[in-house]
Amino acid sequence: MNKKLFQTLIIVSFFLTINVFSQNWMQYPYNPVNSTISFPLDDGMHSANTNTEWWYINLHLVGSAPNFKKYDVMLCYFSKPANMRIFNIAAPESGLFDTDVNQTPSALTEQTGHWQLTYNPFFISDYSNWTYPADSIPYRYFFHAENPFPYNGDGLDITVTGLRPPLNVGGDGYIPIGDQGDYSFYYSYTNMKVEGSIKFDNTTDIITSGIGWIDRQYGPFTVGINTANQYEWYSMQLDKPGVTWGTPQTPSEYNIWQIYNDTNNIPAVPACRSISAIYADDSQDTTSNFIFERTSYWHDVTNNVYYSSSWRMINPAQDINLDMTPTITNQVIDVILFKFWEGGTVIKGVVQGQNVDGVGFAELVAKHNSNIIVPSVPTGLNISYITDHYALNWNASTQGTYPIGGYRIYRATTNDGYWKYIATTTALSYNDYTVIPDTSYYYTISSFDNQTAVSASGYAASIAVENKEISVTNNTIRVYPNPANNLITIDISEFAISNNTVIELLNVNGELLKSQLMLKSKTQLDISALSSGIYILKVTDNKNVVVKKVTKK
Secondary structure, three states, rough: OOOOOOOOOOHHHHHHHHHHOOOOOOOOOOOOOOOOOOOOOHHOOOOOOOOEEEEEEEEEOOOOOOOOOEEEEEEEEEEEEEOOEEEEEEOOOOEEEEEEEEOOOOEEEEEOOOEEEEEEEOOOOOOOOOOOOOOOOOOOEEEEEEOOOOOOOOEEEEEEOOOHHHHEEOOOOOOEEEOOOOEEEEEEEEEEEEEEEEEEEOEEOOOOOOEEEEEEEEEEOOEEEEEEEEEEEEEEEEEOOOOOOOOOOEEEEEEEEEEEOOOEEEOOOOOOOOOEEOOOOEEEEEOOOOEEEEEEEEEEOOOOOEEEEEEOOOEHOOOOOEEEEEOOOOEEEEEOOOOEEEEEEEEEEOOEEEEEEEEEEEEEEOOOOOOOOOOOOOOOOOEEEOOOOOEOOOOOOOOOOOOEEEEEEEOOOOOOOEEEEEEEEOOOEEEOOOOOOEEEEEEEEEEEEEEOOOOEEEOOEEEEEEEEEEOOOHHHHHEEOOEEEOOEEEEOOOOOOOOOOOEEEEOOOOOOOEEEOOOEEEEEEEEEOOOOOEEEEEEOOOOEEEEEEEOOO
């Protein structure tokens, strides 16, 4: 064989192999690495070691012209502990909310090995099937749900198609639920494209765009009636502002569990609090190291209980700060044995340094018998410029139901609500050394209480700071290459070097990563071990402070 042709075939074979490997989640069967889940096998029913099993989907839909109405939909079929269907449709713009709970013994039929089920009590003929292998497209499902007379007349005929790898909740698809020994198999299909039609308020509407989320959960656990597993659950689906749902560009999705073990305590253990996330590059992680705050509560007057009613999630490791609000306040569902709140949310914030908007759902089984008053919003925020940083100070907040636990600081380059989390402190002041030279900022702060199920204030009125050059001699230092992969050179040939000249490298949260003396005018710094992103380089001596932004590729 011709040597050049042979080399070409090797290269083509290599890239084909890489492509098949990178796309293997789109081929059945699929067994994620280190996961207990198998696809499509676990889409089907389970019998052994299963006390609870459900097929759940939530949807955010936009109808057709000229009104382009918005709809939030939740549809869930239970096989255990009892056959049941919950079918909710909400119209956020009008505030209308329909909920229907049907519990009929032996109404549900399911298949093993793949997705196929029917729910057929009196008057109702629901069904949901996979479309594979007929169309050779994995992770595509059809749903027909109906509420004919004498019910409310709502209906749904949709196809949802998976655009992202399955999210293995907990990292391996098998998670502890609470600290009392319950466990669950669990995975989610996120950011699914939705097509079809919806019938609501006696009108059928064609869906022009939409995004769906499927949850599959089964195993030896019990929720709702189990007082040891009173939980809050959230799904969050995000992308850069302006993206049409169903056409992801830089998406990220989050599955959040938090389980109370008493009125206002969520133990700081993975069994009681976790986030499983999938990012724009399809990478996934699970962590219990995050901040979750309830920023308001709503009184369900009918049942005289209180639910959390707006929320904030912060994950410093991924540079995440997200605020969620419900689309409709009153969305209580009665399944006879217990009641819970479930409904759509809108989301705004920052993920990995980028502004994002999003939608989600909240499912609140945990509730409170008395109102929880959140701390007051901090007042008197004042900001001063001091050579190499901004100094913030403010007045103490008034406690709500519980004592003040501390304060959080946020920053943004625009004043439109996309707040980047900076730090937490128990003091009434904070020095921000992480600012980027020649950049204008807005700052705000919030307060929070001292509970493990944290309640927090809203944001303080923002304060703008001038475009300051955070350096007195910024033109006397060069850093190159910038951006860089491995090594950067710090050149201070015009800087009066002394025995006290120090190089410091900080992350954007102000945490010191590297520090060393600079003994000559040109020094190299190894940044190869750092993650991609923005860092702050400081060079100081007895008289000067120089701050530079460094970007790691």
